[in-house]
Amino acid sequence: MSSEFEQKLEKYAEVILKVGLNLQPGQRLLIGGPMLDADGVPIESAPLVRLITKKAYQMGARLVDVVWGDVQLRKIRFQNAPKDSIEEYPKWRIDSRYDISKAGDANVNFSSPNPDLLSEVDSELVSKFQTSYYKQMKHVYDLLTANAFNWLIVPFPNDDWADKLFPDVPQNSRKDKLWDIIFEICLINHEDPISAWEKHNIDLSKRCNYLNQKQYTALKLTAPGTDLMIGLPKNHIWDGGSTKAQNGIIFTANLPTEEVYTMPHKDRVDGVVSTSKPVYYGGYTVENCRFKFSKGRIVEATADKGENYLLKTLETDEGACSLGEIALVPHSSPISQSGLLFYNMLIDENASNHIALGQAYRESLKGGVTLTDEEFMAAGGNNSLIHLDFMIGSGEMNVNGILDDETIEPVMQNGEWAFEV
16 A cells, blocks of 8 residues: 555545544444444454554443454345245344444444445345345434434455456556545545534534524425425424434434435425436445435336336335435536446445435434334335435526425425525
8 A cells, every 4th residue: 555545545444433433531432333234344344443443442442343244245145045045144143233322332334335245145035134234224214313422434445346346447547547546535635634524514404503593394396207395394404414423422423425404204205206316225226216205205117127116115014105305406416527436325425315115313303312113204204224316406497495484485496405504
């Protein structure tokens, strides 16, 4: 590794610990903590894991532990294990994540996809595994979606991912190119990345404050293939950038991040919406989705690619066919302007306005973290085992906010913010 790369990797580790997690003295840190569709951090990430571990101890961490993973092992399992064993998942992996999450300690995981890994594996087998995995991890994800602890997901390049993104680049340069892009979109190339992130999070916070003061009753989204009315519950909260966990720590859950988001009212979504980018999820790519909503639920769903996997996912549970998130991202975001599809939801969702089917974040409703499941749903929140994002925005999308008195105000025009902060 070059000395320049090592310097940037060290800055990356510092941003992970100081901006993403805001790790506090005395906290434990689990590297490979809870994340949808992840068995742990990839073994190729050992140099970064060691660097994070060293810096975490220097910052006063009480204990740092690691859950390792290897996506190739999942493919081997699907191809060779007894079919009636696919729904089993190691209890120790669940217990380790629950223990540290329940205690309010820090968790970080890496998003490091292999987009074509499971392309030849039976999609029904993968769906069965995913559903079982989510059920067994539910009590952990309940803590995560309630921000009971400071947590973080960050991208980590691998050879297969780089090969998918840059087939026209010489093979020995592909991963380096991906690292360069990740350093850029995660603000590592700034002379002082910590200060750059502080400024970025302040800008996102100003957007949230504006929208929280408005308290729109609904958003109207229009674009080619999209005419969607999304009702918003009373006392909804827009969030983005940094947020406060229940343990009192200010943290930034996703690096990179360009979105501001809130929860829709699960019973007040009507119209049609088309995706603007493919979605990579659970080892499969789903492209050109079209959804029709009526009274908050999907009544029609199609896709040009991966439709069978999509429909199986919608059968996960009752909440899988309703929305849990609406997020706004300007078309001019650096990730959008890169022109790349990353096959990585952590990154791709920050290129476009998006909706998420499934679980709503309880922090998106005033007092939501203290409500029972029944109370949360009565207030408009959606409960589900899944949380699956779909990019729907573009430079042709308009978003209007509707006030209590039915006044209509522009929020985004042609994919860009229509208000100043």
